[in-house]
Amino acid sequence: MATNDLSYKGLYAMHKYWGKKPFNEISKFINKYSKSGDTVLDCFCGSGITLIEALKLNRKAIGIDLNPLAIELSDVSTTPIDLKLINATFLSIKKSLKTTIDSLYECEYNGEKTSVTHIVWKDSKPIEVWYKKQGSSKKLVRDGIKEDLEMSINPSIKPKWTPKTKMFENARINVHKDQAVADLFTPRALTALSLLREEIKNIDDSDIRKFFEITFTGTLSQASNLVFVIRRRNNKTDESGKAEVGSWVIGYWVPDEHFEINAWNCFENRYKRMIKGVEEINSLFPDKAKTKRQLTLYNTSATDMPINDKMVDYVFIDPPHVNRILYMEQSLMWNAWLGLDENINWDKEIIVSEAKARRGKKNNKNYNELLHVSFAEIKRVLKNNKYLSLAFNCLDDDTWFNLLKSLSKLGFEIVDVTPLEYSATSVVQDNRKNALKTDLVLTFKNAQLDNIPNITFREDDDVLRAFISGYLKEHKNAEMYNVMNELFKFTIPNGYIYRVSKITKIYSTLVK
DSSP: OBOOTTSSSGGGGSSOOTTOOOHHHHHHHHHHHOOTTOEEEETTOTTSHHHHHHHHTTOEEEEEOSOHHHHHHHHHTTOOOOHHHHHHHHHHHHHHHHHHHHHTTEEEETTEEEEEEEEEEETTEEEEEEEEETTOOOOEEEEOOHHHHHHHHSOSSOOOOOOOOBOOOBGGGTBOTTOBGGGGSOHHHHHHHHHHHHHHHTOSSHHHHHHHHHHHHHHHTTTSTTOBEEEEOSSTTOSSOEEEEOOOOSTTOOOSEEEEEOHHHHHHHHHHHHHHHHHHHHHHOOOHHHHHHHEEEEOSOTTSOOOOTTOEEEEEEOOOOTTSOOHHHHTHHHHHHTTOSTTOOGGGOOOOOOOTTTTTTSSHHHHHHHHHHHHHHHHHHEEEEEEEEEEEOOSOHHHHHHHHHHHHHTTEEEEEEEEEEOSSOOHHHHHSTTOOOEEEEEEEEEOOOSOOOOOEEOOOHHHHHHHHHHHHHHSTTOOHHHHHHHHHHHHGGGTEEOOHHHHHHHHHHHOO
């Protein structure tokens, strides 16, 4: 099974993105199914991992995504920049803003001026404050006082532009009725972030400006109210435990107990991480002009690709898996702060969403229809007898059936099924019963055949039970996803699948 040990370092640690796949394994697929000089397409390119790996292997790359942030992140992740120019720009921003932003966090305590770095909020009140005395780097901790509340909700400086974007009400990702992006931040954080955004917006060089825009969006979550508090108890009598900084976990959940962190510190820390990424980018792609010639990016839908017929040699895609990750809704905070949300065509998103405003449109029927259109577009642009690899998994029987039926109907012939681990597992994923902890990469040949048989459901429960029972005897600690992977590796190339619901049910009865 493909493993993920290398995924979240350097270049790939610059910015959070949903559903990242292990780059080292994607590289193997590109190497296997294409050659140097070929054109590789990813029409759900996300953070750009497929594009980066294609360029590293001297392929041309085409990236398409409906999410504007994805396209900008892919661009930044493949653009070499002079580190001296970046550093000079950062120092200019620091000179212009650090003192001003720090003043928002300066509080007199016991007759001394102090600088607040972190505040723990609970029930809308500051209950714990981390601070430093002037001229000292030592962390001190005190209880919250009324001045902390006042400084956070009524900052001494008025904000510049802040997003007014309303979010989609969706309980699944913790978005409430009439909630706006701005509601995820304290008024003080809004002010600090608005100053940073304004300064970045005025950078003349487009590559450097985009670098700092991605630095800025990478800053947003740690500067928001989404950072939960980790409590580690030292002993049985310690009821509260020492507070430690968590991170943005999932959706837009604002924990009952959460941090507010000095926004400048968040920005500077993210900048340091970005610099490590750029050092790797500069090493990988020293010839900027060549990289720009080899990479093409389109902010559009996979259902209508601006690509000529039969010009692609290999396709690797990881489309949305029904409703598992709501890519665009969960990227709205980033897009809104950059003003990129205004022209998003939400109707074109291939997704199933429980958001109240989208529920009637973004259902399974719409998902299957749009996914089929995107597969037809891939058929159009992919050269004959070349390959499409598709990373996918879900627990829905009909979705699996419709996906495989759609591909066979279009003349894609299955040639391989390989499990692929995720780059990182989530808190929810780890704790959910029968959670899927891998994808399956299905590789198809763009065959010129009219008689590829449709996929069928196999209903022989006794055979299925015997297989699962035998597998569990040989693999004592196997989880449901292990069983499913082993089954699908064999059954899909042979033209049939078992219902995931049935696999789950039989597995559950056997492991009681």
